[in-house]
Amino acid sequence: MMTFMEYPQPIEHLIEQLRKLPSIGYKSAERLAFSLIDWEGKELNDLSEALNNIKRSLHFCEECGAMLHQENCRFCTESRDSSCLCVVAGAKDIYLFEQTGEFKGLYHVLGSLLSPLAQKTPPQERIDSLKERIEKREVKEVILAMDATLEGDATALYIKKELALIDLPISRLALGIPMGSSLDYIDGGTLARAFSGRRVLG
Amino acid sequence: MMTFMEYPQPIEHLIEQLRKLPSIGYKSAERLAFSLIDWEGKELNDLSEALNNIKRSLHFCEECGAMLHQENCRFCTESRDSSCLCVVAGAKDIYLFEQTGEFKGLYHVLGSLLSPLAQKTPPQERIDSLKERIEKREVKEVILAMDATLEGDATALYIKKELALIDLPISRLALGIPMGSSLDYIDGGTLARAFSGRRVLG
Numbered sequence: 001m002m003t004f005m006e007y008p009q010p011i012e013h014l015i016e017q018l019r020k021l022p023s024i025g026y027k028s029a030e031r032l033a034f035s036l037i038d039w040e041g042k043e044l045n046d047l048s049e050a051l052n053n054i055k056r057s058l059h060f061c062e063e064c065g066a067m068l069h070q071e072n073c074r075f076c077t078e079s080r081d082s083s084c085l086c087v088v089a090g091a092k093d094i095y096l097f098e099q100t101g102e103f104k105g106l107y108h109v110l111g112s113l114l115s116p117l118a119q120k121t122p123p124q125e126r127i128d129s130l131k132e133r134i135e136k137r138e139v140k141e142v143i144l145a146m147d148a149t150l151e152g153d154a155t156a157l158y159i160k161k162e163l164a165l166i167d168l169p170i171s172r173l174a175l176g177i178p179m180g181s182s183l184d185y186i187d188g189g190t191l192a193r194a195f196s197g198r199r200v201l202g
Numbered sequence: 203m204m205t206f207m208e209y210p211q212p213i214e215h216l217i218e219q220l221r222k223l224p225s226i227g228y229k230s231a232e233r234l235a236f237s238l239i240d241w242e243g244k245e246l247n248d249l250s251e252a253l254n255n256i257k258r259s260l261h262f263c264e265e266c267g268a269m270l271h272q273e274n275c276r277f278c279t280e281s282r283d284s285s286c287l288c289v290v291a292g293a294k295d296i297y298l299f300e301q302t303g304e305f306k307g308l309y310h311v312l313g314s315l316l317s318p319l320a321q322k323t324p325p326q327e328r329i330d331s332l333k334e335r336i337e338k339r340e341v342k343e344v345i346l347a348m349d350a351t352l353e354g355d356a357t358a359l360y361i362k363k364e365l366a367l368i369d370l371p372i373s374r375l376a377l378g379i380p381m382g383s384s385l386d387y388i389d390g391g392t393l394a395r396a397f398s399g400r401r402v403l404g
Contacts, residue, residue, distance in 0.1 A: 005300045008271035010252070010259045017249040022237045033256075034294050035224045037269075041257050043222070048250040050216040054235075055243050057212045067239075069210035092236050098207045 011037070060091065063133065065109025065126065067091045081105045083140040087130065087159060089113050089147070097145065105143075108133060113151040114158045122155065127162050134166055142170045213239070262293065265335065267311025267328065269293045283307045285342040289332065289361060291315050291349070299347065307345075310335060315353040316360045324357065329364050336368055344372045 006012055011033055018029035036044065060066065061073035075094060084105030088094060094107050108130050110122040134142065144159055146152035160170055175193035177186055186194075208214055213235055220231035238246065262268065263275035277296060286307030290296060296309050310332050312324040336344065346361055348354035362372055377395035379388055388396075 005297055007297060008260060008269050010255050010271060011269065014252040014256055017245075017252045020241075020245070020249075021234050023233075031225075032223050034292075036253065037256060037260065039222070043219075044253050044257055047219040047222075048253040050212070050219045051238065051246050051250040051253075053212050054216055054239060055246055058210060058239065067210050067213065069212060090236075095207055095209060 060109075063129075064094075064107045065091060065111065066094050066107060075107050082137040084143065085130075085134065085137070085139045085141070086143045086145050088145050089152075089155070093145065106133070106137065106139070110155070110159075113146060114155040115151050116154050121158065127159070130159075131163070131166065134163070134168065139168065142168055144170060144172045146172075148173070148175055262311075265331075266296075266309045267293060267313065268296050268309060277309050284339040286345065287336065287339070287341045287343070288345045288347050290347050291354075291357070295347065308335070308339065308341070312357070312361075315348060316357040317353050318356050323360065329361070332361075333365070333368065336365070336370065341370065344370055346372060346374045348374075350375070350377055 007015070014033045014036065015026070015029045018024055018032050019026060021029075024032070039047075057069060059068045061068055061076060063076045064073060066073055066075045075098075081104045084103075085108055086097065086103060086105055087108045087110060088097070089110050089112065091109050094109070097103050097107075109126070110130075111126050112120060112122055114121050133139070142163065144156040146155050156172055163170060174197055175190065176197055177183070177190065177194050183191070209217070216235045216238065217228070217231045220226055220234050221228060223231075226234070241249075259271060261270045263270055263278060265278045266275060268275055268277045277300075283306045286305075287310055288299060288305060288307055289310045289312060290299070291312050291314065293311050296311070299305050299309075311328070312332075313328050314322060314324055316323050335341070344365065346358040348357050358374055365372060376399055377392060378399055379385070379392065379396050385393070
């Protein structure tokens with residue numbers, strides 16, 4: 001006969017909290033909790049402090065929506081090329097593009113993607129401020145840099161419609177074969193887009 | 203050109219803390235940290251509180267080594283069968299055996315396994331208290347319930363040697379085919395032990 005036996009309350013409580021994290025189920029949360037029991041008191045304090053700290057000392061740029069600590073926003077400085085504005089879904093995405101070193105323009109964080117299934121749209125105030133910024137900063141091109149997913153496509157269409165009255169080129173990221181990948185592992189949809197988006201050499 | 207760009211300091215700090223968890227690398231820690239940013243202030247407080255709480259309100263039974271909250275140890279009560287004592291590596295293992303409902307005896311937590319590679323042995327005070335408890339509680343049988351691994355085997359041999367002067371049957375858990383598994387997936391070592399440990403059908 002299998003009987004279910006609960007761990008002492010502080011452990012069950014910690015497991016319950018850890019389960020809220022993405023892709024952490026009961027077994028993983030259990031594993032994390034038991035490893036945390038073995039941490040030094042100081043280490044646990046540090047982690048707990050870092051958690052508290054994140055809400056207290058992390059802010060978001062009112063202009064572009066990037067994450068800030070204490071400094072001014074480094075993505076809104078005068079040195080950035082304000083003729084090009086890149087719209088991203090989340091504040092984290094900015095770092096992905098910065099790491100490529102390819103883009104020197106402005107960013108605009110939407111906050112969330114449009115999700116037809118969850119009936120969710122990006123916050124209206126972020127769309128309003130996008131329009132304002134395009135006019136104020138004299139932007140010449142808008143790049144919609146969303147995921148190549150259902151939500152990403154829906155969001156791009158939605159933003160394009162919202163910006164319909166503004167006469168500007170609006171582009172999306174190229175679809176194609178990821179660098180270093182073999183054709184064997186590429187799906188038909190991607191291959192078709194890679195074909196239609198082919199570029200003449202030289 | 204790829205340029206590495208750090209996240210704001212509170213995020214980098216949190217990622218650094220989360221990376222200390224088992225099987226959490228940089229990418230996973232990053233993912234956890236960014237999901238934590240989206241948590242409500244109250245939820246973050248709860249998690250941080252649960253972490254602090256674990257050292258403060260979790261104790262270990264001085265007798266058997268089980269985890270305790272505020273209550274007395276439920277594995278050391280008079281109702282348990284003190285003729286049989288089960289030696290386990292960690293406090294968590296007790297719950298695995300309790301859930302089977304098969305064992306009603308006493309437990310003894312070693313604290314850690316003997317690791318020949320890491321040159322680590324179980325804490326001497328836990329071995330001393332094991333000997334004391336065997337005499338005091340008039341134990342009739344000792345079960346060594348360790349992992350069926352190199353460390354588990356080494357620990358079992360080590361404990362057997364330590365208890366050499368005590369005249370008692372010392373057993374280990376049966377090795378064999380796990381319930382519900384197909385022979386195709388069982389390694390040769392396990393199959394050999396399942397053969398030698400075969401039982402006549404009743």
